Amino acid sequence: MIDKYFETFDMYKEEILISLYETLDMMLTAMIISIIIGILLGFVLFITRSDGIYQNKSLYFITSGVLNIIRSIPYILFIIVIIPLNRMILGTGFGVDASKIPLSLIGIATFARFTEQDFLDVNKNIYETSYALGANTLQYFTHFLLKEARSGLVLSFTSTTISLLSYSTVMGIIGGGGLGYLAISEGYQNFNYNLMWIIIIIMVLIVHFIQTTGNLIAKKYDKR
């Protein structure tokens, strides 16, 4: 029985590798954009909330509202409603590159919320300590908040990355390709269930690898 799976794997090896490359390509871009913008938006949420150091109800309400809207639209519909934005930025609404835009947006929204929570978990006295030691706001962020929240941030980014992998599986709707699309179009819709299961196993292994790596890094960074 196992032989059938190996045969299918051999037969679709090239397609699987191309799809894996497409998935990794989409995810890598979305991960880089999510970590940079997500962490900054998380910081904005953290400092502008009602008990933050720069309380600003309007800015918090707008930032929080936009992130909530992105996260609340069913992702498959979000991909469709974002097509005009893809066209505006890239000149096309379809393809692997166009897929990176909705994937990055959902990554930013997810990671920004996680980041806000991670910063809230840091000892509140750290801000006063940073002020007393002569830090400005940027130094408070880089030398105090990021240092103390780092293991939580690693775990949050791990979860965001796994969510991105999951979201990437439906990018086929705008021609994004990837492993998920291959499993659905060639596997499920063409009744090639062996291929579908092979891709499921590959994705389980990828998730396991990401989570284990994230856990190890978080443990290494957590000295508290």
Next chain:
Amino acid sequence: MKAGELMIRFENVSKIFNINGKESSVIHDISLNIKKKEIFGLVGETGSGKSTILRLMNGFIEPEKGEIFLMDKKLNKNTRHELVKDTSMIFQDFNLLGNLNVMDNVLLPTKLRNGNKKENNQKAKELLNFVGLADFQQSYIRTLSGGQKQRVAIARTLMTSPKIILCDEPTSALDDKMSYEVLKLLKDINDKFETTIVIVSHDISVIKTLCSRVAVIEEGRLLEVFSLKPKKIKPISYKEALISD
């Protein structure tokens, strides 16, 4: 008094906090002067406003009324980030960064300023030696005792050679032996570096041991300022403490 002799000057300072939408006056019209090289105490019951006064002194919070001067310079929004660099603070709960080792915690204030890395490393080693933690440079904070943590915080405080050290209940989380170590260290700092020290405590014995002058705070008001003759600091065992009057 000569110019430069006054390190901290409060002129009719009042502070109001907004608690649950209701304005509450926590500091009422306080005026006081703290001189150079002085160890000045602030005593009072919990909630009397001592810690608020300390946070007004380094500009962390602003007064609603009155003026505060640090080293003859007015403390306000524009000057506070510069003036705070000449002060440092020791906290009740040490406020060390758990993800940094002892050496990196001590070096932290210098990373916020421009300076020579090699000289800073050398100074950090000397200070850790001064506070008796030379062998703990690479240790992480979770592995230290309360007294050791406070000594790391003191070494961190001294890294920038502050002119004023503000101490908020520095011994209240420590047992008697460790309190003695920390008080002795503060006295040594005052003697060696001629640093002005302001110490907040609800523990009268801490104040009597260290301070040359003390202000009594009651419900946000300055009741009186006393001059004291500091005692000689000596360690006391539990047995001695129990049998003494």
